[in-house]
Amino acid sequence: MQKFAVFTGSCQSLPVVQYLLQTNQLACVVLVDTQQNYDLMQLQHWLQQSAIETLTYKCSDDKGLIAQLDRLAVNRGLIYLFRHKIRPALIQYFSGHLVNIHPSPLPDYRGPFPLYWQLRNGENTTALTLHQVTESVDCGNIAADVEIEIHPFDTMNCVQYKVAQALPRLVEKFCQLDEKQEIKWRNQEGNGSKSAPQVEQQQLIVNWHKQTSKQVVNMARAGNVDSGCALFQFRSEAFQLLQASVVDSALTGVQAGMVIEVDRQNGLVIKTVDGALRLDIIGTQQGVFDGYRFAVLFGLEAGLSLVQKDF
Amino acid sequence: MEAHSSQSIASLQYADPQVDELLKHSIRTQLESLLKAKLTTGQRQLLLQKSFVDAMTLVLSNTQVEHLQLVYAFEAMYDQAVQSMALAQLSQEQLTRQYVSASGLIMSPHNCKHTIKDVYRIKGYARGIDLAIQSKLKHASSITILYPACGPFAPLLLPLLSYYKDSQIFTSKQINVILVDVHPGAILSLQQLVKDLQLDDFILRIEAADATEYEPAESIDLLVLEAMQHGFTKEGQLSIAKHLVQFLTLDGWMIPQNVSVRGMLVIGETEFNQQWKEVEYSHSLNTNTSAQQDRVELGEILNINKSTLLNMQELELQDGVKVIPASKIKLPTGVKDMGERILAIYAHIDTFADEGVEQYDSGVTHPRPDMTFYIDAKPRDVEHTHFVASSGDMVQFYYQLSGLPGFVPVKL
Ligand SMILES: C[S@@+](CC[C@H](N)C(=O)[O-])C[C@H]1O[C@@H](n2cnc3c(N)ncnc32)[C@H](O)[C@@H]1O
Numbered sequence: 001m002q003k004f005a006v007f008t009g010s011c012q013s014l015p016v017v018q019y020l021l022q023t024n025q026l027a028c029v030v031l032v033d034t035q036q037n038y039d040l041m042q043l044q045h046w047l048q049q050s051a052i053e054t055l056t057y058k059c060s061d062d063k064g065l066i067a068q069l070d071r072l073a074v075n076r077g078l079i080y081l082f083r084h085k086i087r088p089a090l091i092q093y094f095s096g097h098l099v100n101i102h103p104s105p106l107p108d109y110r111g112p113f114p115l116y117w118q119l120r121n122g123e124n125t126t127a128l129t130l131h132q133v134t135e136s137v138d139c140g141n142i143a144a145d146v147e148i149e150i151h152p153f154d155t156m157n158c159v160q161y162k163v164a165q166a167l168p169r170l171v172e173k174f175c176q177l178d179e180k181q182e183i184k185w186r187n188q189e190g191n192g193s194k195s196a197p198q199v200e201q202q203q204l205i206v207n208w209h210k211q212t213s214k215q216v217v218n219m220a221r222a223g224n225v226d227s228g229c230a231l232f233q234f235r236s237e238a239f240q241l242l243q244a245s246v247v248d249s250a251l252t253g254v255q256a257g258m259v260i261e262v263d264r265q266n267g268l269v270i271k272t273v274d275g276a277l278r279l280d281i282i283g284t285q286q287g288v289f290d291g292y293r294f295a296v297l298f299g300l301e302a303g304l305s306l307v308q309k310d311f
Numbered sequence: 312m313e314a315h316s317s318q319s320i321a322s323l324q325y326a327d328p329q330v331d332e333l334l335k336h337s338i339r340t341q342l343e344s345l346l347k348a349k350l351t352t353g354q355r356q357l358l359l360q361k362s363f364v365d366a367m368t369l370v371l372s373n374t375q376v377e378h379l380q381l382v383y384a385f386e387a388m389y390d391q392a393v394q395s396m397a398l399a400q401l402s403q404e405q406l407t408r409q410y411v412s413a414s415g416l417i418m419s420p421h422n423c424k425h426t427i428k429d430v431y432r433i434k435g436y437a438r439g440i441d442l443a444i445q446s447k448l449k450h451a452s453s454i455t456i457l458y459p460a461c462g463p464f465a466p467l468l469l470p471l472l473s474y475y476k477d478s479q480i481f482t483s484k485q486i487n488v489i490l491v492d493v494h495p496g497a498i499l500s501l502q503q504l505v506k507d508l509q510l511d512d513f514i515l516r517i518e519a520a521d522a523t524e525y526e527p528a529e530s531i532d533l534l535v536l537e538a539m540q541h542g543f544t545k546e547g548q549l550s551i552a553k554h555l556v557q558f559l560t561l562d563g564w565m566i567p568q569n570v571s572v573r574g575m576l577v578i579g580e581t582e583f584n585q586q587w588k589e590v591e592y593s594h595s596l597n598t599n600t601s602a603q604q605d606r607v608e609l610g611e612i613l614n615i616n617k618s619t620l621l622n623m624q625e626l627e628l629q630d631g632v633k634v635i636p637a638s639k640i641k642l643p644t645g646v647k648d649m650g651e652r653i654l655a656i657y658a659h660i661d662t663f664a665d666e667g668v669e670q671y672d673s674g675v676t677h678p679r680p681d682m683t684f685y686i687d688a689k690p691r692d693v694e695h696t697h698f699v700a701s702s703g704d705m706v707q708f709y710y711q712l713s714g715l716p717g718f719v720p721v722k723l
Contacts, residue, residue: 253632253714254411255696261410262419264403269410292407296333302409303416303545303715308683 002178003027005074010081011043012164019168027072028053032084062089079133086133098133103163106131107192110138114196115159119222122214124150128163128170141185144174155224199228206232208257208307212274213246220244234306240283249276257307259300267291330397331406338393345394356507359391360473367474370434371441378592381430389428392464392504396424399503405496414523415547415716420463420496427466432673436467439662440535440566447532448485457531459491459522459551460538463500467535472513483512491518491525522551531558534565542656542679543572544717549615556620569616569661574609576652579680581605595669607646612708613637637708642686644702650688654681656718684720
């Protein structure tokens, strides 16, 4: 009989909790005792309402937690959106039955921001991957995965929603294999070619000298609307770029970062290294505008550059 | 009968323009005075014509006119001209569209409307054009003038034509003008302005066309052209001139007859700040001797006139960018503060005879600092495409025609 402890810090894992609850396999949910945030508070509230036992993960050591897990006869651990490195004692407690769900086709996109980087790199599919927890993060053997399509217009919230929808399917698949003792653990081959590190502030600023139209489009999409919002600079101020689209341009002799058109229908068009880009939606201190209105209000004209100062 | 009577009522109507919000916002005072004055169309047209004639009377006068008097006269012209623009009922799209074409920046009518206030540019051109027309009409019964990229107000010519009409110096039989602009908003505005100025007889055609491709059927006696910005950058003056000179008659003239683009190395603070601290307005007559002496002149980088245009060799680079070779210049040696100097490029325009537009007389002749050009100094950041050279180096300048025109230096 499998008894699961779910390690999480976000409501996005509710589909898993619910599934395990319904199938009578849930022992408890383990939450971190860190700073409160709205997401965590909502989760706590829901758990309380549903009378689900919650345990606290201490940042200091695992002794107390392990004792409590033992008391509840927990023999399976599932981690999702937990954002804390698991210590060896806990890994040992589960003796191979502690798994993590990571939203990427591992070994690609290991790291704390997998969905962000997949959107930013314009991937058109992702996967939810369930793998064994080992001491090196996101590297353990894989038991099951499900593929998820990414629509070209999907934002972070869109894919997060799709991921939430796919979660119970993945967990169900895993539990059934587990029950029948048919799990075939497979190695992660290699280290993957893409990673998903913390996003640095500098990486959020559009680099007109280097980025292609497509890259800027995806960067805007990945950060819409999130703390990872793409930014572009104009007159030493930063503006949020929430949506952009690739447009054709045969212009030569114009440097990337130059405004090449301001037009009510065609919008605000910027030259890029490989063509041109329309800035569709821009966030400012004064409000959110389409490119045309932004350009008119902020005095951004064709012939001005977002890169060079004009004299 | 119906049609006739409604038409005569229409011509008596007071102006009540349905103006786009953006234009309304920027010319609110002019519109308010228009509406307050409750003028009939005829009365408004008279005021407009008078403002154009008055400005030209001052400009063509050979006695000295106070700077402020000129400024007021040109502002009056602007105030009237924008009312015509308002009555032309441009849509917001026609009013504000601005873009970079294959051969340069196409400014929106909304931004172009201010050029009619550029006193000393219009003065230098109008006086030159006046002399050229007089000279041509001494030997010919009529002439054809082509004015490409004329913008929504064609300010180098329409005031002058108003003056001719008013003073009856020349008639519409003698002068045939073709106005060309690629911007649909400029065309609408021109049509209204020409109608309001009652200059239709002087205007052969108003053409909506790209001036770098336009082919007039007539041979042209005078080609009037001003499509440049400071440092001879951004707009397509050279491409337009290069294409259209071929339509000039053998003894036809381009106005400006000569544009000399020059380079200099300056201390930015001295040239652009100190020099102007104590003068009322910037003008070539108000430059400061010690600032002028502090310059290190590099000489002429490019010379544009009918004969250089006809001989220009155009090169096409790998990426399709078109350039023409300009001057080769040896960077001076022995300048002790060279590392602190910046390159500035400025144009000197000879419109006709002794008339012209000199440095600082207008935005178009204002020296333009080039912050990407470094001599004996290191660029502050490495990311950008800087030009780095040393005293004594030979530098070949090219003029780029494609996209946004401007100079490109290459170290030899
Ligand atoms: C600055 S405005 C008016 C300039 C005008 N010559 C003056 O003296 O004020 C520039 C105008 O040139 C027009 N223009 C620029 N390049 C052009 C081209 N290649 N063909 C036709 N019109 C052009 C633009 O549409 C715009 O209306």
